[in-house]
Amino acid sequence: MEKEDLIRKAGNYVFALFKEKLSKKLVYHNYKHTFEVVKEARQLSEGYHLSEEELEILLLAAWFHDTGYVSTYEGHEDESVEVATTFLREEGYAEESITQVARCIMATKHGQLTHHILEDILVDADIANIGKETFFATAELLRVEWEIFMNRTFSDLEWAQFQLDFLLSVSFRTQTAQAKYSKQLSKNIQAQRNHLLDLTKKKKKKEKQDRETLAQPKRGIETMFKSTYDNHISLSAIADNKANMMISLNSIIMSIIITYLGTKSSIIGAEFTRNPILMIPVGILLATSLASVISAIISAQPEVTSFRLRPNKLTSRRINLLFFGNFTKIPLEDFQSGMHDIMRNKNALYNNMITDIYYLGDVLSKKYRLLRISYTIFMIGIILTVLSFVIAIAQ
Known part of the structure; x- marks a missing residue:
């Protein structure tokens, strides 16, 4: 009766400890898991003739085996031993028995060798979920924990492979566990194989679709x-037409002004001679036309983007081998070799076309910027010319 009281007290202590200090993000290693391990350990122990003291040690170790998670995730077994030792000493538990409880707890560490039947039973109880139908659901909870606390992320395919490797690498250590869980464990392994196969097929199908997308x-x-x-x-043609309009218009304006001012015998030339102030609006108009026509001419002037090419750099992303400004700078043999490479390599072909579009856009940007300057100068010049002419007439 006293032994059952100690086990019950240990269970209540672990429940209160987890409720107060255990992170809610521990969705697998929580009180539910601990309770199930205790339950499995009690059931598995029924297949062996354990003394009351041995059963007590086993169940105490089962209750405390994950208590270290309240303070750490990796290496929690050592912390669990500390928690169990502190509790049991306060309860006046024998030191030799405390040592056995500690050994059972440490046996649950992955890859640890066992030396006693109690350790084997606790290890089997701790991994009993691999032999249950709920294995796949609980495994997903463990996956979430690892992502949060260990920063280990898995794709669905990676996790499926990891789980299959784990199922194949572990085995139950007691005959009782083997008899109880082996059948479902085999089913879980086969189901995991099928799941992995399905994921592999889906991945290959997706990769094929991704390749076919391009x-x-x-x-x-x-x-x-x-x-x-x-x-x-089309945009380049529009820009050139607009530039030609500005060139023609400003050329006509400059020709008229120069012609009339240069002919002193004309009526307009005589008028300007008698009223020199009229030279101000004329001068503004002449300067405006000159600046505007220069900007328009620069805009319409052919521009060729090219690079100094070397045969070993024909595949550079910045080189467009399809543009005459580039390939005319290399020998015919190198050009032929480069074109054959492009025809064999889809990515190289698309890179050349993309590069061509980029530099065409760069040329267009400069054209329209110069056109905007030309039209802006012309507009401002006309306004200033009219204003100055009105002021000159008023005087």
């Missing part, structure tokens, strides 16, 4: 590149 919809990719090239060509 390789198969050629029409979509070609349409994208064609549309992009067409847009660049």
Whole structure:
């Protein structure tokens, strides 16, 4: 009766300890797991003729075997021994028995050798879930714990492989556990194999789909590149037309001003001679036209982006071997070799086309920036010319 009281007191102590100090993030190694280990240990011990003292040691070790989790995750077994030792000494428990409890607790450490039937029973009780139908659900709880406390993350395929390796590497140490769990353990191993096979097939299928995503919809990719090239060509043509408009308009304005001012016998030339102040708006208009036409000419001026090529750098991401500004700087043999490489390598082909689009866009950006400057100068110049002309007439 006294022994049962000590075991019950130990259970109450562990329950209170876990409730007060155990992290709620421990979804596997919690009071439920400990309670189940105690239950399994009691059931497995029935197959052996254990004395009351031995059964007491076994159940005490079962209650305390995971108490170290309240303070640490890795190496919790040592902490569990400390908690158990402190509690049992306060209860006046014999030192020799405390030592046996500690040995049982340390036996639950992964890979630890056992030297006594009590240790074997506790180890089997601790891993009994591998021989239950609930194995897969509880394994997912352990996976969550490892991600939180050990920063070990697994893909579904990696976890399935890890679990299969674990199932194949462990075995029950007592005949009672083997008889009780071996049948379900075999089913779990086969189910895990099937699950791993399914995941492997899904991964290969996904990898194939990922490869085909770039390789198969050629029409979509070609349409994208064609549309992009067409847009660049259209925008470049629009920019050139706008530049030609500004060049023509400003050239006409400058020609008219220079012609009339240069002809002193004309009526307008005589008028400007008698009223020199009118030269201010004319000068502004002339300067405006000159600045505007220069910006427009620079915008319309052909620009070729090119690099100094070397044969060993033809596959560089910055080099576009499809553009004449680049390939005309290398010998024909190197150009032919580079083109054959591009035709053999899909990524190299797409890289060259992407590079071409990038530098076409860079040229367009400069064109439109210069056009904006040209139109802005012309607009401001016209406004200043009109204002100065009105002021000159008013005077």
